[in-house]
Amino acid sequence: MNDRPTGIEIGLTNYGDKDFSLYLRRSFAKSMGYSNAMLAKPVVGIAYTPSGFNNCHRHFPELLEAVKRGVLAAGALPIDFPTISLGEGFLNPTSLKFRNLMSMDTEEMVRAQPMDAVVLMGGCDKTVPAQLMGAVSAGRPAVMLIGGPMMTGRHHGERLGACTDCRRFWAQYRAGKVDEKQINQIEGNLATTAGTCAVMGTASTMACIAEALGMILPGTAAIPAVHADRLRAAEATGALAVKLIGSKLTPDVIINQKSVENALRVLLAIGGSTNAIIHLTAIAGRAGVPVSLQRLNELSDTTPVLVNLKPVGNGYMEDFYAAGGMGVLLRELKDLLHLDAMIVTGETLGERLESDAVDWIDRSVIAERKSPLEPQGGLVALFGNLAPRGAILKRSAADSTLFEKEGRAVVFTSLADLAARVDDPDLDIQPDDFMVLQNAGPHSDSAMPESGYLPIPKKLATKGLKDMVRISDARMSGTAFGTIVLHVTPDSASGGPLGLVRNGDRIRLSVKERSITLLVDEAELKKRAAVTDLTPEQPARGYANLYAREILGADQGCDFNFLVPR
Numbered sequence: 185m186n187d188r189p190t191g192i193e194i195g196l197t198n199y200g201d202k203d204f205s206l207y208l209r210r211s212f213a214k215s216m217g218y219s220n221a222m223l224a225k226p227v228v229g230i231a232y233t234p235s236g237f238n239n240c241h242r243h244f245p246e247l248l249e250a251v252k253r254g255v256l257a258a259g260a261l262p263i264d265f266p267t268i269s270l271g272e273g274f275l276n277p278t279s280l281k282f283r284n285l286m287s288m289d290t291e292e293m294v295r296a297q298p299m300d301a302v303v304l305m306g307g308c309d310k311t312v313p314a315q316l317m318g319a320v321s322a323g324r325p326a327v328m329l330i331g332g333p334m335m336t337g338r339h340h341g342e343r344l345g346a347c348t349d350c351r352r353f354w355a356q357y358r359a360g361k362v363d364e365k366q367i368n369q370i371e372g373n374l375a376t377t378a379g380t381c382a383v384m385g386t387a388s389t390m391a392c393i394a395e396a397l398g399m400i401l402p403g404t405a406a407i408p409a410v411h412a413d414r415l416r417a418a419e420a421t422g423a424l425a426v427k428l429i430g431s432k433l434t435p436d437v438i439i440n441q442k443s444v445e446n447a448l449r450v451l452l453a454i455g456g457s458t459n460a461i462i463h464l465t466a467i468a469g470r471a472g473v474p475v476s477l478q479r480l481n482e483l484s485d486t487t488p489v490l491v492n493l494k495p496v497g498n499g500y501m502e503d504f505y506a507a508g509g510m511g512v513l514l515r516e517l518k519d520l521l522h523l524d525a526m527i528v529t530g531e532t533l534g535e536r537l538e539s540d541a542v543d544w545i546d547r548s549v550i551a552e553r554k555s556p557l558e559p560q561g562g563l564v565a566l567f568g569n570l571a572p573r574g575a576i577l578k579r580s581a582a583d584s585t586l587f588e589k590e591g592r593a594v595v596f597t598s599l600a601d602l603a604a605r606v607d608d609p610d611l612d613i614q615p616d617d618f619m620v621l622q623n624a625g626p627h628s629d630s631a632m633p634e635s636g637y638l639p640i641p642k643k644l645a646t647k648g649l650k651d652m653v654r655i656s657d658a659r660m661s662g663t664a665f666g667t668i669v670l671h672v673t674p675d676s677a678s679g680g681p682l683g684l685v686r687n688g689d690r691i692r693l694s695v696k697e698r699s700i701t702l703l704v705d706e707a708e709l710k711k712r713a714a715v716t717d718l719t720p721e722q723p724a725r726g727y728a729n730l731y732a733r734e735i736l737g738a739d740q741g742c743d744f745n746f747l748v749p750r
């Protein structure tokens with residue numbers, strides 16, 4: 185027997201007799217019809233995540249065939265295996281609660297099963313970070329295949345794409361500008377093909393980040409899910425996984441301080457999702473690389489927004505791909521990137537950018553450096569006595585007239601309180617007030633849902649108000665927009681000052697100064713803290729119990745304490 189087993193000989197089940205273990209494994213493998221010739225090949229595992237509860241992955245069977253084709257043609261045996269799949273709209277209380285579970289599933293199944301390399305097939309919001317986190321921790325050669333974005337639909341001649349347009353039309357419906365019949369028609373045209381949300385939401389942001397980190401084939405982040413190029417990318421990804429066998433270029437090597445900074449630059453230049461800060465922090469954290477919000481601000485000051493896609497701009501992901509995609513963007517950012525960072529093909533980022541120059545660029549979608557959409561990055565971190573460990577504002581999707589402002593707090597103590605009172609005609613609220621939502625952070629019962637996009641109270645929305653300052657410890661969908669301060673850390677359920685805000689308090693927001701300040705004196709806050717305990721009850725058992733014991737704050741990527749390397 186070899187010293188370094190390969191293929192199905194890797195990691196034999198322990199029966200106390202190695203030869204018996206191999207004989208037994210081979211006999212079970214043969215029950216699946218494999219020949220001796222096939223069982224002698226190295227194995228590429230394929231982490232396969234279709235699910236009847238995940239619309240974004242509905243084309244994965246076809247993609248899987250293409251990956252397998254690539255693996256077989258390159259001389260290895262492809263074996264797919266299921267892991268948890270997270271379909272954004274189908275999980276309660278929120279998909280984020282299960283991201284770490286999926287990362288554990290991925291890590292353990294990659295490590296426990298016999299494979300020389302692995303292809304990670306992901307797409308919908310949390311699946312990409314979960315798989316990357318798991319792959320970094322597993323330390324096996326790995327390459328990711330992104331599922332790709334949906335194509336847009338049409339309604340009365342207008343292009344529609346999930347989910348910025350979902351929110352736009354819902355706001356119009358709440359304001360009485362769109363009727364019941366129309367909203368039902370729109371519902372059927374927002375998400376019409378396989379693939380992830382059609383705008384630069386969290387899924388597309390994470391796809392671009394995966395490319396910036398060097399974890400997918402160059403140029404493949406933005407290929408639409410149903411485009412034939414996506415199938416060709418799948419085949420090529422399978423072939424690349426075979427090349428990776430025996431390589432020392434594992435995800436924990438590829439993901440390092442340089443590639444994480446490259447990913448932050450890309451996140452800022454695409455006006456990407458706020459969620460990506462949490463996910464990138466968690467992925468980098470698994471490789472022992474801290475992501476500091478102060479550093480994010482430094483990078484934000486020197487990274488222009490170049491990509492004109494919703495929710496920040498006008499286009500959709502299919503336009504980004506047709507415009508030249510990630511290769512063009514990375515080339516525009518070249519002088520800001522660490523070009524010596526290694527990517528999964530075995531090249532440096534600089535070598536990759538030399539080799540795949542494009543001959544046409546749609547400048548209405550990807551701007552030149554000399555004429556950016558915004559001179560500074562799309563995201564900014566805020567600090568102050570309301571958020572000692574930071575909060576995030578997506579300034580590129582916000583109303584800049586609200587950036588330097590003081591307002592009166594109108595407090596909702598939980599999501600249930602918000603749902604019960606936000607449309608109450610007697611709610612005491614004015615356009616200049618700051619809406620505050622407590623108890624929606626990672627330590628709360630609701631596990632940090634995307635509810636930071638607090639609805640404008642109906643009494644103000646019907647008068648035409650489109651935006652106001654909203655502050656919470658929750659997240660916001662990558663497809664949403666507004667002057668929304670998120671991820672306030674520490675969160676209220678872990679004793680953060682957000683839980684001490686009371687109706688009528690004054691709060692000052694200054695984007696210029698990167699600050700968010702509760703204008704209440706220290707002595708009063710101490711008094712309130714002494715009588716405030718928002719710690720939720722510990723669930724008695726199961727994953728909920730593990731989550732409650734181990735969850736870390738947004739500034740640590742909401743990973744589990746025991747999963748972060750020491």
Ligand code: FES
Pocket residue numbers: 240271272273307308309346379380381385387
């Ligand atoms: Fe899957 Fe939006 S629902 S990416």
